Amino acid sequence: MKERILILGGTTEAYALAEALSNHEDLRVINSLAGRTSDPRLPAGETRIGGFGGPEGLTEYLREQRIRAVFDATHPFAATMGWNAHQACREAGVPLLRLERPAWMPEEGDRWELIQGWDQGVNALQEGGSRRVLLAVGRQELTPFAGLDGIWFLIRAVTAPDPMPDFPAAELLLARGPFDLDSERILLDDYGIDTIVCKNSGGGATAAKLIAARERGIRVILHQRPSRPAVALATSVEGALNWLEIRREQWRCEREPIRAAG
């Protein structure tokens, strides 16, 4: 019988993990996507789409589907799911690993201002005299900035916000990473950007804007990651595979106790 693995996904790491597990014949990999995008790229293995109905719904799902291990590979800012996974796995007695890319760290020359919420970001823009802002916060988190007068925004998003908040002065740029350093330099220069507002997502796909900002002495207002439960953590797919290997060995012993003991 194949052991069932659940990957809570929606990230590059989740796709890579699903791909790495796809050639393990003793595993059945189920990917879970929130369903935020209408036509998502499908990961290797099976895919289910949509919320579970809170931690209770996830607990029930884990029991019904007889899931043996869960990877929380959701985005660093998708914290609700992390807390739900923690609670559900504890209730259902299923091992949980968080797979999370490391956060970006400041380097010499950076002009970062760290914030914990977008209201702080709005204040920082007003008080710091920003005039031309690259807003890369995700299409669902634009609203707090829409009321700001006297600031022009370049809003970069993967898909168009729907509805688009009513900004007094803004341009929408639809683009999907990865973004390379040269194109980020050109973008900042061509649009005369003096401030970037973004999340500390980490990873290589969207880090180039921070290097280009450092080179130009541009302010970066950086949203810190939300808090998460203390669970086993891997920062790479390789680390996640190592963690699973220990579980697989345990499962083999449970299936074949005599051979394992001998």
Ligand SMILES: NC(=O)c1ccc[n+]([C@@H]2O[C@H](COP(=O)([O-])OP(=O)(O)OC[C@H]3O[C@@H](n4cnc5c(N)ncnc54)[C@H](OP(=O)(O)O)[C@@H]3O)[C@@H](O)[C@H]2O)c1
């Ligand atoms: N937040 C970001 O900046 C960001 C960026 C890139 C990608 N994403 C991806 O987009 C998805 C949603 O992000 P979010 O910030 O809205 O998450 P969130 O705030 O942590 O989750 C909100 C609710 O969405 C459902 N959900 C989230 N991830 C799910 C998954 N992988 N499978 C099934 N249901 C899921 C859960 O609903 P129920 O309670 O009903 O189970 C959860 O309570 C995540 O999968 C994340 O990896 C998020």
